[in-house]
Amino acid sequence: MWGISARTLRKALAIAVAIPTALALASCGAASGESSDDSHGNADISFMLDWTPNTNHVGLYVAQQLGYYNAEHVKVDILPTAQAGAETAVENGVADIGFTTLSNVAAFNAQGSALKFVFDLTQQPVARWCALASRTDIKTPKDLDGKTFVSFGSAEQTAVVRQMIKYAGGTGSIQTATAGTNTFDTLTSGKGDFGGFYATWENVESELNGPALNCFVASDWGVPGNPDQLGFAVKRSWLAKQGNAQALQRFLDATMKGYDYALAHPDKAADMLVSGAKEANLDSKLAHRSMEEIASKGYWTDSTGSADSTKLPGTVNMTQAQDYLDFQYKAGTYKDAKGKVGNHAPQASELATNTYATKAAAAATR
Structure with a gap:
């Protein structure tokens, strides 16, 4: 679809936004508002990227290529980023799950969206x-x-x-x-x-x-908390539909297993990213070096160094999250549709849940 080097990621984003929303709607499968989990326990999940494919997304490509999704009876359709962004795509039903940040969820919900942050990839600022x-x-x-x-x-x-x-x-x-x-x-x-x-x-x-x-x-x-809580969000009404919570759990079980594999085998995971995202024409050397950086510096695990360096917690540190949300609220960042700041700061405990990531992490250790 488009050629890309790291220096032209933003150019690739500009190209990606030209993809018609109709195509995304046609390919999104379960994003029609129906349950993603059918009577036989099979699930169709559409996932929208926030950017062109890169190592932030490696867990999805690993899970696809190693059959982790198949084992969970989940079919995942990875959608290229759209003009309006992953958050709007999820809110409008174009995608079931989107890659975003907790702060973006706060900003969109202040404008009237109803998103829920369900998985936090980055445990340290990136x-x-x-x-x-x-x-x-x-x-x-x-x-x-x-x-x-x-x-x-x-x-x-x-x-x-x-x-x-x-x-x-x-x-x-x-x-x-x-x-x-x-x-x-x-x-x-x-x-x-x-x-x-x-x-x-x-x-x-x-x-x-x-x-x-x-x-x-x-x-x-002087910036409090962790500004860079990058992960996945869903629409609350989608999550409430019968079968979707179970579908999300199975998706996260497989996806977190993919990220864990990437941390344990960074070179192999980089190869899977490059081959799985052929349309992005990623620089293989960059993908490999990026995975080495991630695995060695613990960006996805525990900032204290006490956690298993190959096991994702996937959870939001609510204290760090709230500190950052409070800071941005005081700066006037989160405004409603009329451009007014609300009466109180967004609450991390309301915007995010650790239920699904905690279960997925526990499943990965069994």
Whole structure:
């Protein structure tokens, strides 16, 4: 469908948004609102990606290729990201499950959606805020004061960056520039001074191919909680339909097993991602190095290092989540359809559930 290197992930996203919604509707199977779990215990699940395929999604491709879904009697259709995003696709019934963040769920629910976060992949922050290493004038976030932030217009990201700058002693005053198809290109062209990257993908690419980056982690600079709780969300009404909770559980049982395999066998999992997502034409070297980074740094397991490095908890740390939601609420990020901030911060315990991930983790140890 489209050729892609790490540097053109955003270009691929722009191409992906041209895929007609009708095609997604035609391929989504159980997303018609009917139960995903039939009388014989077979389930059809449609899953929408948030971005072009990358190592964040590796568990799905591993589960497909190793037959984990078949063993759970689940048929999974992985859909390319759509123009409106995974959250809207799930809310509108185009997909049963979507890849998103807990904070995005909070933002969409503030606007009237009814999404539920059911699985948290990342247990440590993966976002990085970076300038080119050649910018010797930028040594701490304070030096980002008055600079141009290359972004996609996210109020959430802007709040994070301003907090980092203030914590470092600056005023938090920044300019913004809309990212083009590639943040690397925007920075090297001089149209922006710094931008957001993922440690497990774009930062790995930087190490492989350049240009070198100088990066900051939000939690090191005054941003509370874990800003990067990436995982899966469903629509509450879909989950309430007969059979769908059981279908979701079996899907997560198989998917978490796929992620566990990826942590234990990062090279083999990278091969499965590249071969399973042929349309993305992923850089094999990047996929392998990304999986090595993930497996060695424990981004998906336990930040304290006490957990099994090959077993996903898959659960939301509610304390960290609430700290971050409170911070974003105070920054005015979560507004309703009329542009007004609500009377209280979104509650992590209402937005998310750990029931399904906990059962899936227990099943993986049996």
